[in-house]
Amino acid sequence: MIERDIALIDELRNRPAEESCIEFKKDNTNPEVIGKLCSALSNKARIEGLDSAYLLWGIEDETHQISGTIFNPETKKVSNQLFQLWLAQRLKPSIPFSFRTVEHPDGKVVLLEIPATTSAPVEFNGTSYIRIGSATPKLSDYPEHFQKLIDNMRPYTWEQGVAKSFTTEEDVLQLIDYPSYFSLTGQRLPDNRTGIFEHLQADRLISKDISGRWNINNIGALLFATNLNKFESSLARKAVRFIAYDGDHRASTVIHRRDDIKGYAAGFEALVSYINGLLPRNEHIGAAFREVQPLFPELAIRELIANALIHQDLTIRGAGPQIELFRDRIEITNPGHPLVQVDRMIDLPPRSRNEMLASLMRRMGICEEQGSGLDKVIIHVELYQLPAPKFQADENSMQVILYGPRTFADMTSAERVRACYQHAVITYLSGSRMKNLSLCKRFGIKTKNAAQASQVIKTALNQEKIRVADPGHPRAGYIPWWA
Structure with missing residues (x-):
């Protein structure tokens, strides 16, 4: 320039x-x-x-x-x-x-x-x-x-970097969805330009450049861009991508595709509503529902998308959060290896690489004020009596998979043990202990078939996913291995 x-x-x-x-x-x-x-x-x-x-x-x-x-x-x-x-x-x-x-x-x-x-x-x-x-x-x-x-x-932090420099005031107001910023943060929209810029600068969404021009900082663009494609490609590639397939694998026909162009905060509600509108509907017969419901709990979708946005590694170039909807599951992937051990994500406080991003999204009510929200995800999955979500990580990414309805008989041994462990965590966090009866309810197993739950507990004990709460009183229940 x-x-x-x-x-x-x-x-x-x-x-x-x-x-x-x-x-x-x-x-x-x-x-x-x-x-x-x-x-x-x-x-x-x-x-x-x-x-x-x-x-x-x-x-x-x-x-x-x-x-x-x-x-x-x-x-x-x-x-x-x-x-x-x-x-x-x-x-x-x-x-x-x-x-x-x-x-x-x-x-x-x-x-x-x-x-x-x-x-x-x-x-x-x-x-x-x-x-x-x-x-x-x-x-x-x-x-x-x-x-x-x-x-x-x-x-x-990456958040403090400059997404676009030497920007006029007029361009800042076109590139940044400032009405969404004031609405989501619960602040009154100032009636003059000076007030608008003072607030945007105070939250470090923008910063002063030279000759009366402005910088739009990475966090400002990532959260409130009216169109991410108007920024450098390295930032635009961090937009959320959604793909829906008509089958169970990626070779299936793509029936819906959406590359979000708005900033995470400005476009969050529209994105979640769009995805929930595409979710298959199914008649659940779980403990809490006897009616037609989405295939996946809407709250779980919301929480997992928010987590993917907040906890991604923003320094990885050319990658952003991706949501893939299959006939039998939904996969939510974000760049970056998690900072918390995968099987401790439900109970441990979240650690975020992106403190400014997380703080603003908490203020806007997009994510939990305390905790990661994953406990709510597990609770709703159990209410729907779905297979346990799978949390998996590799060197460069983190993925959560939500599965559609499947009977206990159709679940694999690994899925049963994972559900048992997650149920033990949720009951422990609520101040209680998992027992055979509570696990039967979680799986929808009739009392007369309680031996099926007992077998899952035995396998989970052997794999050291859970342990007896009180060895002197075996009927006291079970708690996670780390408790």
Whole structure:
């Protein structure tokens, strides 16, 4: 964006000479010097609480006057290798630096924008550097700077990153569904633009850029975008995707598909209503229902979608939450390995990578104020007498599978044991203990066939999913293995 780059160059020139995260040069293009400066400035920017540092060619260091430069980062080579590739290979961890050649009205300027490090001190050729005054020493020689860098990296989150920069007020109001923000957070919509921007900025949905423009932060776009496709593809790919099949596997014909374009909060109710409207209806004969109901509990769908949105790993590029509806089940998948052990998700407090996102969604009533809501999911599944949900994780994703109605006789041994364990957890959390009779009710087993429940309990005990609550009194019931 040429206009923003010109404005940025002028603002950087007007800053005090002692700014430690800005470096001016004329034509010094020594690759080793640039590499060390990238490391030093990235580390220094994080220490100073800045998003980026800058290295500029074509500007006099003392006067900040534009003199022009012959430096061309696009064609420069180091040992027959393109300079930018050479530099990227030597910076660890990788940082998305950006060289931009700007035809400023006063002359040619090359601008290098260096993002502040987020995960570890940036090294050049295996060594971390730091900027102190005009010097670029090794970071290891300054332990106090190293400690401050580590401290400042801890609170950094993806949510605070910039989704769109140098945005006019008019564009912010078009790109962000601000009426939904005020409605969902229970605040009165201000009658003037200043009030609207003060609230959006207070919740860090937007932040000030230069020249009176604004940044839309990642969390602002992700929650309240009117259209995620109007942002970079890396953000747009985090939109929720829904697919419905006419069979039991992915080779079946796709009968419905929806790629949500609205932000999570702005589009949540419409998404849940859309999915619930497509759910097959079935006559349940469980303990609580004797009427036609959706194949899956609507509350369970709502809670599991909210959990997928909140607990995903937003730093994984090119992936977002996905919901797949099959004839016999629904699968809800989100990017990122869970932070809580899979079989402890029902009882342990949730741990979220995305605290700002979780906090705002709690305020808006989209997710539980306390807990993960999974206990409610299990309770409703039991009321419908459905097979137990399956929670499974791999290195890069988390998935929850809700199954449609199936009789006890049709359940596999693994499904019965999983239901037994989850029932033990729910009864334990309610201050009670699982017993043979309560498990019979959960499965819809008649009392005369109680031996079937006893066999499931025996198998669960052997697999150490549950244990006897009081070994001295075997009739006292059963509790989860971890209790």
